[in-house]
Amino acid sequence: MDCMDIKNKLFEIWENRLPEPELSRAKEHIAGCTSCTAMLSSFSSIMDMIEKDKQAVYNPFLTTRLLQKMESHAIAGEHKVLVHLPVILRPVLAVALILLAVLTGFLAGKQGKHFTTKSAYERNLNSMKADLFISDLNDEDKTMELYK
Numbered sequence: 001m002d003c004m005d006i007k008n009k010l011f012e013i014w015e016n017r018l019p020e021p022e023l024s025r026a027k028e029h030i031a032g033c034t035s036c037t038a039m040l041s042s043f044s045s046i047m048d049m050i051e052k053d054k055q056a057v058y059n060p061f062l063t064t065r066l067l068q069k070m071e072s073h074a075i076a077g078e079h080k081v082l083v084h085l086p087v088i089l090r091p092v093l094a095v096a097l098i099l100l101a102v103l104t105g106f107l108a109g110k111q112g113k114h115f116t117t118k119s120a121y122e123r124n125l126n127s128m129k130a131d132l133f134i135s136d137l138n139d140e141d142k143t144m145e146l147y148k
Contacts, residue, residue: 001029006036010043 006026012018013026030036 001025003029003033003036006030006033007039010040013040014043014047 001022006013006029009018009026013023013030016023018026030040
């Protein structure tokens, strides 16, 4: 047997479920191989821990007592004024945040106008078009824009 066979049949070796000739070859290999010995001992310790956990008896009323204690703390906390204070302030806080967001948006938009200012030529051209009721650029305007 080699290390891969031991690894594949580790559970059977631990439970002694292999046929006798194969089990004796496996034990012989494990005795001579340090990595397989370490692997079997780690596996055995894990399986022992699982068996101990299966045998542990837990108190069935533990969850009931924990839930009752949590409820009693919640009820005791309801009579304090400080607990109600955040509930009262929630709408006020929401309105203040909305106003702050609107003000921030307004100021950001006002700052953005500085970046979109048109040149004097464009302002004059647009005012002339408005005076003459010209909606689209004609060919002359397009060529002037290209050679600008």
